[in-house]
Amino acid sequence: MRPVAERLVAVRARMRELEHAQGELVIAIGGNGGGYAATDLNEAQTELGVVLKDLDLGLLDFPSVREGEDVLLCWQVGEEAVTSWHRLEEGFAGRKPIDWSE
16 A cells, blocks of 8 residues: 555645646736747646546546547546546536447
């Protein structure tokens, strides 16, 4: 159990660093841009290849491509595997089951 707990603490610390960087980018972009482009915010969110949507629910999105379209694979704590996806603008409410045979 110790390695899992230690890893969890390390990951949470890194998430806090990324959240701080994201917050600074949101403020800068919301003002006059601060020399940042909107894509800089996206890069900060996806640096680890995952976007934390809701820490309390353990809701994660993973950038992916489906039939040439950028989409998000969606997973939530308690689910056995990644079984859902949604378009970028749809969010959790737009989840659809993944058909792995496609």
